[in-house]
Amino acid sequence: MGEDIQKKFIRRKPIEENVDGIIDGLLLKDRTMLSRAITLIESNADRHKKTAEEMLQHLLPLSGDSIRIGITGVPGAGKSTFIESFGLLLCNKGHRVAVLAVDPSSTLHGGSILGDKTRMERLANHPNAFIRPSPSGGALGGVHRKTRETIIACEAAGYDVLLIETVGVGQSEVMVRGMVDFFMLLVLTGAGDELQGMKKGIMELADAVIVNKADGRNLDLAKKTQREYKQILHFLQPATKGWTTPALTCSALYQEGIEQVWETVLRYMKMTKESGQFWESRKMQAKEWLYAQIKEQLERSFFGDNKVKSLAPEVEKKVMNEEMTVAKASGLLFDAFYEK
Amino acid sequence: MGEDIQKKFIRRKPIEENVDGIIDGLLLKDRTMLSRAITLIESNADRHKKTAEEMLQHLLPLSGDSIRIGITGVPGAGKSTFIESFGLLLCNKGHRVAVLAVDPSSTLHGGSILGDKTRMERLANHPNAFIRPSPSGGALGGVHRKTRETIIACEAAGYDVLLIETVGVGQSEVMVRGMVDFFMLLVLTGAGDELQGMKKGIMELADAVIVNKADGRNLDLAKKTQREYKQILHFLQPATKGWTTPALTCSALYQEGIEQVWETVLRYMKMTKESGQFWESRKMQAKEWLYAQIKEQLERSFFGDNKVKSLAPEVEKKVMNEEMTVAKASGLLFDAFYEK
Known part of the structure; x- marks a missing residue:
């Protein structure tokens, strides 16, 4: 198999398997490659997540x-x-x-x-x-x-x-x-x-x-x-x-x-x-981003839970109508969450 | 045992076992009883939590x-x-x-x-x-x-x-x-x-x-x-x-x-x-309180976890210095949290 054909082959591999290709493309300031990189980043498919993460870890020092x-x-x-x-x-x-x-x-x-x-x-x-x-x-x-x-x-x-x-x-x-x-x-x-x-x-x-x-x-x-x-x-x-x-x-x-x-x-x-504030602020932003991400994930797993989702409207209504205390309501939801 | 002595006895029971007494006292607008009720509410002792919750559930319709x-x-x-x-x-x-x-x-x-x-x-x-x-x-x-x-x-x-x-x-x-x-x-x-x-x-x-x-x-x-x-x-x-x-x-x-x-x-x-805004706003406040409480509890259990606590400073520093992506860092912390 000639080298050209091999190259073509590599280029045709699905994007999620060709991180190196994307990174090289970005370094060459290729707009199409940047578009593809962003598509990979924005993908919600589980199989893309790990690749996107790996790619970003490579790109981070260049950003x-x-x-x-x-x-x-x-x-x-x-x-x-x-x-x-x-x-x-x-x-x-x-x-x-x-x-x-x-x-x-x-x-x-x-x-x-x-x-x-x-x-x-x-x-x-x-x-x-x-x-x-x-x-x-x-x-x-x-x-x-x-x-x-x-x-x-x-x-x-x-x-x-x-x-x-x-x-x-x-x-x-x-x-x-x-x-x-x-x-x-x-x-x-x-x-x-x-x-x-x-x-x-x-x-x-x-x-x-x-x-x-x-x-x-x-x-x-x-x-x-x-x-x-x-x-x-x-x-x-x-x-x-x-x-x-x-x-x-x-x-x-x-x-x-x-x-x-x-x-x-x-x-x-x-x-x-x-004043150094520029770097200070970027550092703080990165830190806040980390904690925002974690909190979001915690909430997604809790409120996305099926048992929580089915119970939440009922207890929420009771709390809003002052028929149930917040402590009681949140206790019930946590019980539902942990009851697996 | 005469009734008086019995009463005295009841009054001497630890506060966390005498919810009815507190509630009665509150209805009589007894300031000392209110102070005791608040002390119970503010207590961080586990044995008080259930009692406080029960008491509040009784007080809610009166508030x-x-x-x-x-x-x-x-x-x-x-x-x-x-x-x-x-x-x-x-x-x-x-x-x-x-x-x-x-x-x-x-x-x-x-x-x-x-x-x-x-x-x-x-x-x-x-x-x-x-x-x-x-x-x-x-x-x-x-x-x-x-x-x-x-x-x-x-x-x-x-x-x-x-x-x-x-x-x-x-x-x-x-x-x-x-x-x-x-x-x-x-x-x-x-x-x-x-x-x-x-x-x-x-x-x-x-x-x-x-x-x-x-x-x-x-x-x-x-x-x-x-x-x-x-x-x-x-x-x-x-x-x-x-x-x-x-x-x-x-x-x-x-x-x-x-x-x-x-x-x-x-x-x-x-x-x-x-305009009805008053009641609307109270309802929304109760709802927000519920969700704030849940989020707080989620975060407390995550960030209070010993494995998370020992790993967090290191990954936080790496994120701040742009040596590690946020996705990677939060992934590591969640791994630590779930690895029991």
């Missing part, structure tokens, strides 16, 4: 050298236009930009915030960019569980700026805050009205508030909104110790003020790296 | 008819003076007021926020008041775990206003918010400076912000601070849907504005009871 940026905003704040504009700026500066999404709603609504790549067509076509649509299926919460692993794969493949987009659903912002270095909140003009509908505590997660659509007839209002946000931020604790969370304006559509956002990120990186 | 008020504030905001002043006002109106504390710091610093009853001597001496110092020992987190049960006992003993004080340590405010109907935040003058040091998200837990020490030369500044808080609150989401969180001023020391705080609570109660 970490990047800027991880979280981006959130109310619907209509122009997140995709901003990400495209911001991503293109960075790609043109020579950075390699990966865009990921944490979208716990995708399974609920059948859609996906990054499902449609055409939303950011220009960025998607740039050779330095990699856009990963969020998974369209899987359990709620499954998405974010794999985003951290996906970050490792992207970094190993040489992407040095990661943009992690999230919609404001559930606890997704808190999750994303826990996996990025810098977190930005995109808002629209009319701070007062908008903030009324904004999620609690979100302002205090942000390292920058960016008033988008500051263009044309909207410009004056955007400047006013910026002042309002500055005022509120003055009263709140900054997300990062020692950092004064700025309120900026930009127009993603006309690519104005985007450079300034990047300068803010760089200034933040410089400050947190000089 | 619930009260206003549960959470009170927090930065150190120096005058929480004890406020609680004394507020509590006396209510006692004089004929209410029966119980004061409890959630103080996760007590075990750390050896002290206790309510340890010294003399802090509120006048209230403590009022026949309508019951003040329970926070437990001085026990595991961190143990305190709040029992506060909910203590609430049930107090209500069964006829206390219709519960004041639950907390210092701003750890997650104590979030915990207390989850067990009360109305949550108030006590602050001092100088909103800007003070808020900078205030815990994230705390403003969004409050149903009222109260600027204390609005008296004498401090009055003008207090009014200014009140305006500042109003402005911030305008931008934030209210803790309770449909309720506009007010900023009030008062002087606990001179008993000014205290009546107005009570009127605010009553207005809130009226609104939430009319």
Whole structure:
């Protein structure tokens, strides 16, 4: 058998048996290979889990050298236009930009915030960019569980700026805050009205508030909104110790003020790296990730237990109607769990 | 044996064997009996747990008819003076007021926020008041775990206003918010400076912000601070849907504005009871309590396991130094846990 045929043979082996091939592909910055690596990471099949874990263990030493940026905003704040504009700026500066999404709603609504790549067509076509649509299926919460692993794969493949987009659903912002270095909140003009509908505590997660659509007839209002946000931020604790969370304006559509956002990120990186906070925070994030993972697994095994599942609704109802104490109810559920 | 001697005999039985006696005592609104009931609830002894549970199951139908008020504030905001002043006002109106504390710091610093009853001597001496110092020992987190049960006992003993004080340590405010109907935040003058040091998200837990020490030369500044808080609150989401969180001023020391705080609570109660939100929220709190309890127990059994405890520091360190993936680390810990 000639060597070429042998090679072809190896390449055709199922992905889960060819970790070395994927790793080599990532080191060659092969986008297709990165896609396949992420598919392996996101797979819920038991036979893929061990392989994915092995692959990640190999990739881990190659990861970490990047800027991880979280981006959130109310619907209509122009997140995709901003990400495209911001991503293109960075790609043109020579950075390699990966865009990921944490979208716990995708399974609920059948859609996906990054499902449609055409939303950011220009960025998607740039050779330095990699856009990963969020998974369209899987359990709620499954998405974010794999985003951290996906970050490792992207970094190993040489992407040095990661943009992690999230919609404001559930606890997704808190999750994303826990996996990025810098977190930005995109808002629209009319701070007062908008903030009324904004999620609690979100302002205090942000390292920058960016008033988008500051263009044309909207410009004056955007400047006013910026002042309002500055005022509120003055009263709140900054997300990062020692950092004064700025309120900026930009127009993603006309690519104005985007450079300034990047300068803010760089200034933040410089400050947190000089103080050592950057590494400290990454270490803490890794630690918290470990414990979050363990807790999730504990809860999954308990609440996924058939006996617990069949008993839970009844005792829950009794507790809610004050017919049963919590101690009694939880005791009954633990009895059901251990009674094998 | 005469009946009297028999009675005496029964009274002398260890508390854990005399649930009926305690329950009878509570129904007679006997403060000493309430203290004993709470001691039983707080006991960590295994032999007390079953009895406490049984007692609570009996008390549960007698509880619930009260206003549960959470009170927090930065150190120096005058929480004890406020609680004394507020509590006396209510006692004089004929209410029966119980004061409890959630103080996760007590075990750390050896002290206790309510340890010294003399802090509120006048209230403590009022026949309508019951003040329970926070437990001085026990595991961190143990305190709040029992506060909910203590609430049930107090209500069964006829206390219709519960004041639950907390210092701003750890997650104590979030915990207390989850067990009360109305949550108030006590602050001092100088909103800007003070808020900078205030815990994230705390403003969004409050149903009222109260600027204390609005008296004498401090009055003008207090009014200014009140305006500042109003402005911030305008931008934030209210803790309770449909309720506009007010900023009030008062002087606990001179008993000014205290009546107005009570009127605010009553207005809130009226609104939430009319909308049904009051009952809805109590039901949700009971449900969340159940699940919090279960999760805590799951984590305690996992992280309290000797094999897990001996392995955890090592894998945690490796995860923090990016030498081991989270999946690998959590897999190792679960292996250790199940390897019996």
